[in-house]
Amino acid sequence: MPAYEFPGGIYPPERKERSNQAPLRPAPLPSEVTLPMSQHTGKAAWPCVNVGDTVKTGTLVARRDGMVSANVHASISGTVIEITDSVIIIQGDGEDRWATLPPLDWRTTERDALLERLDDSGLIGLGGAGFPAYIKAQVNEHHAIDTLVVDAAECEPYITADDLTLRHYAADVLEGAQLLARLCGAAHIIVGIEDNKPEAIQALQALLTVIADSEPLASVTLKIIETRYPSGGERQLIKKLLNREVPSGGLPADIGVLCHNPGTLLAGLQAVRDGLPLVARVVTLTGDAITQPGNYWVRVGTSVDALLAQVGVDDEQLHQVVVGGPMMGTPLTSLDTPVTKTTNCLIAATKEELPPAPAEAPCIRCGACESVCPAQLLPQQLHWYARAENDAALEAHHLFDCIECGACSYVCPSAIPLVQDYRSSKQRIRYKRIETAKAEHAKHRFEFRQARLAREEAEKKARRQARLAQQQSASSDAKGTQAVPVADLRSLRIAQTAAKAAVRKAEKVLARAAAQDPQQRHDDLETQLATAQENLKAAEARLAEARAASEQKEAP
Amino acid sequence: MRMMHAPQRGKAPSTAHVMRWVIAATLPGLAVMTLYFGLGVLSNVLIAALWAVAAEALILRLRHRPIWPTLNDSSALLTGVLLGASLPPASPWWLIGVGVIAAVVVAKQLYGGLGHNPFNPAMVGYALLLVSFPTHMTPWAPPQPLWPDSLWPQIMGTLPTSALDGLSGAKPLDALKHKGDAVLASEFWASSPLPEGTLNAWRNIALAWLAGGVVLIVKRLISWHIPVAMLGSMMLLSALFYASDTSHFGSPLFHLLTGATLFGAFFIATDPVSAATSRQGKLLYGAGIGVLVILIRNLGGYPDAVAFAVLLMNLCVPLLDMVSVPRPVGQATARADERKSAP
Numbered sequence: 001m002p003a004y005e006f007p008g009g010i011y012p013p014e015r016k017e018r019s020n021q022a023p024l025r026p027a028p029l030p031s032e033v034t035l036p037m038s039q040h041t042g043k044a045a046w047p048c049v050n051v052g053d054t055v056k057t058g059t060l061v062a063r064r065d066g067m068v069s070a071n072v073h074a075s076i077s078g079t080v081i082e083i084t085d086s087v088i089i090i091q092g093d094g095e096d097r098w099a100t101l102p103p104l105d106w107r108t109t110e111r112d113a114l115l116e117r118l119d120d121s122g123l124i125g126l127g128g129a130g131f132p133a134y135i136k137a138q139v140n141e142h143h144a145i146d147t148l149v150v151d152a153a154e155c156e157p158y159i160t161a162d163d164l165t166l167r168h169y170a171a172d173v174l175e176g177a178q179l180l181a182r183l184c185g186a187a188h189i190i191v192g193i194e195d196n197k198p199e200a201i202q203a204l205q206a207l208l209t210v211i212a213d214s215e216p217l218a219s220v221t222l223k224i225i226e227t228r229y230p231s232g233g234e235r236q237l238i239k240k241l242l243n244r245e246v247p248s249g250g251l252p253a254d255i256g257v258l259c260h261n262p263g264t265l266l267a268g269l270q271a272v273r274d275g276l277p278l279v280a281r282v283v284t285l286t287g288d289a290i291t292q293p294g295n296y297w298v299r300v301g302t303s304v305d306a307l308l309a310q311v312g313v314d315d316e317q318l319h320q321v322v323v324g325g326p327m328m329g330t331p332l333t334s335l336d337t338p339v340t341k342t343t344n345c346l347i348a349a350t351k352e353e354l355p356p357a358p359a360e361a362p363c364i365r366c367g368a369c370e371s372v373c374p375a376q377l378l379p380q381q382l383h384w385y386a387r388a389e390n391d392a393a394l395e396a397h398h399l400f401d402c403i404e405c406g407a408c409s410y411v412c413p414s415a416i417p418l419v420q421d422y423r424s425s426k427q428r429i430r431y432k433r434i435e436t437a438k439a440e441h442a443k444h445r446f447e448f449r450q451a452r453l454a455r456e457e458a459e460k461k462a463r464r465q466a467r468l469a470q471q472q473s474a475s476s477d478a479k480g481t482q483a484v485p486v487a488d489l490r491s492l493r494i495a496q497t498a499a500k501a502a503v504r505k506a507e508k509v510l511a512r513a514a515a516q517d518p519q520q521r522h523d524d525l526e527t528q529l530a531t532a533q534e535n536l537k538a539a540e541a542r543l544a545e546a547r548a549a550s551e552q553k554e555a556p
Numbered sequence: 557m558r559m560m561h562a563p564q565r566g567k568a569p570s571t572a573h574v575m576r577w578v579i580a581a582t583l584p585g586l587a588v589m590t591l592y593f594g595l596g597v598l599s600n601v602l603i604a605a606l607w608a609v610a611a612e613a614l615i616l617r618l619r620h621r622p623i624w625p626t627l628n629d630s631s632a633l634l635t636g637v638l639l640g641a642s643l644p645p646a647s648p649w650w651l652i653g654v655g656v657i658a659a660v661v662v663a664k665q666l667y668g669g670l671g672h673n674p675f676n677p678a679m680v681g682y683a684l685l686l687v688s689f690p691t692h693m694t695p696w697a698p699p700q701p702l703w704p705d706s707l708w709p710q711i712m713g714t715l716p717t718s719a720l721d722g723l724s725g726a727k728p729l730d731a732l733k734h735k736g737d738a739v740l741a742s743e744f745w746a747s748s749p750l751p752e753g754t755l756n757a758w759r760n761i762a763l764a765w766l767a768g769g770v771v772l773i774v775k776r777l778i779s780w781h782i783p784v785a786m787l788g789s790m791m792l793l794s795a796l797f798y799a800s801d802t803s804h805f806g807s808p809l810f811h812l813l814t815g816a817t818l819f820g821a822f823f824i825a826t827d828p829v830s831a832a833t834s835r836q837g838k839l840l841y842g843a844g845i846g847v848l849v850i851l852i853r854n855l856g857g858y859p860d861a862v863a864f865a866v867l868l869m870n871l872c873v874p875l876l877d878m879v880s881v882p883r884p885v886g887q888a889t890a891r892a893d894e895r896k897s898a899p
Contacts, residue, residue, distance in 0.1 A: 006885070007885065235885060235886065239885070245885060245886050246885075246886050247886045247887075247888075248884060248885075248886035248887045248888075249886075250886065358570070359625070361570070361571050361572075361629060361670075362571075362669060362670045362671030362672070363671045364571055364670060364671050364828050364829050365671065365828045365829050365831070365833050366574075366828040366833075367779065367828065367833040367834065367835070367838065368568065370833060370834050370835065370882070371779070371835060374885070375884055375885050375886075376882045376883060376884045376885050377882075377884050378833065378834060378881060378882070380833055381833070381877070397881070398884045398887060401884045401885070401886060401887065410568070411568045412568060413568050413569055413570050413571045413573070413574055414570075414571050414671075415570070
């Protein structure tokens, strides 16, 4: 099948050979882990253990808060020694005793149980954005999904985590893809991979023939694409593989596609088949300052400093450590930072390797940025507007279509940190959006409070009615005092259905908003969802009360 | 959250690097021009470059801007070289000075420096001189030996004697312009109106500029869009004129190989700062220049028109940038509708 083209793109030096020579191996068990409560898109998780508690590897230590959030599990066995607003610190006992969930067979288990498992195991997208997987798997409740794309392009230089994952776990990744294809109802699976990973391609090709014979749930196709940054961008890859364009401000689901990273698929399968919560991930440790570069299974929460020390780092040569790839990653300001669920790569770079950017020169409007922009934006115009803080013009020039790939900064002859400008402009605009809707948010919080009070009231009444009914059936001589007309029962049932629909709608709106802009805060939508949930509970309580009352009436 | 620059940068040539390469690419053109018109060409360029650097340093000092980092980007030097190459050989030193100051100080630095100038600096200087000092700008000495009679007039600030002796309008475009309506083109050329070898000289100079321009494109220091669009539209329009009346209008080839056509297409029109930015915009910008050049040459009052055409299109750049917004991936339309989101 032909590969279609996305516009723009660049060919940075790949430098993948530094980390893809050694086989995947486990990193030494850390003696202490620091588990951030916010490793994912959405609200931070809420600690559910106390200082001094003994935990096993896989014990739930923080529960998701709201819909767009994710559970956090202990990644080593030991004792909780500190809980702050943002982290839980666990001192390891060195034994690595596990607490796993019961294994499930994804082919026979019900869909809801599988979704619950993805939720319980704290699974989020491991490619970078960290979007909760259980929400993404439910997207077909609102959109028909026909194709699951396995994004194995891994277009960023240096990173080889997906490559090594596929070499070692190709069968599991494809099975994980079948699992998620089943959940989202996709009939096709397309694996998109860049042609610079021959071994992973070979592993996949060997499997494809086996899979075709076994009559899989979803057909599997492998597409090998040219190595060009940023072909691994969700929108770029979908364009390249399927020639479909994700609408601006939309999601791949709008055009019937769901994208998953191989690591996520593997972790999803492990969560279901083996009952393993997400406590470890594959991290590429590379860069010229590392003595034993390669890919390691690293426990979430391991300190970067300790990890680098364990694999050996040349402190004299070390200039900076970058989390993520060289194009989109962030230099660490402190090495005392934990590896999180979304840390796919750590580059311990020397000064020669990733030299500091030269001083910025004035923009000469050369247009080099425009010709490499994969989103077909005008980076240079955006640059002027970003510097002028002209937010109206920024939005009119589709700032939020920018995927922050960094191709423009890469080619800029004036060394202008373009992406940095765009990121801070986006942050400013996001903040402004929240500010302008503040009154609205206050109203929603008030509504939530009202709904909670109404729900509590309704539940109280329902309990009282239930008690009454029980007493009456015990002493059957009492008279029915509160007659409930049948019509009333029906309207309550309608109210309950409406409340259910409102919850579903609020869930959909929130899931969509969070997927569209994972970096925006969606507290307001979470509040609205909570309000709808309170309303539903109240409606259910009222219905239960009325039912009890009507039974009571019929009883004598 | 602290925002940081992406760690990796490409080996993209820096602005200074681009400027120096463009200066280097003028060398074939300058060499061939010197070969035909003598050392007056080189002395022009030298004097203009000195003026440019001095003027830039002075204005930066007055603006309290760092002098050395800005001079180091070589953009002033390039402006000087381009303006020097456009002037009649051995032009008076003060004439060059006036042009360069108009270019570097007024057209560039007073608008905010490199990157902020709406007009092509070298062409602002050139147009000013052409309008203000026509007697100094129009005469162009006939081809002469490498060693001119004397560079003395240049230093003294007077017109070179060869220019005074020579025919007025010794450039082919001037000659054709002033042939008069009664004379047919064929008769005019048959009467050998130009000094021996003039047409050849200009053709070879044009080809030398072309060679430099091709180097720039091959090295990806300029994009092909503007030169191709400009030359393409010139060829097309001049062919239409020529087809309509062969007796009065120059052939496409004549327009291509005379005057500042190829020099302008590769070295003047491609100035990124004052040109349109998107690829589509560049094509429109280049095509507009080509159309204007031919219109002015064939119908207007000036024999050559690259400077005016470039400046006129500079005026259109904000408009071009607005209409040539590419369609962002995933957007239904290309246009950035500012009214929609304006408060």
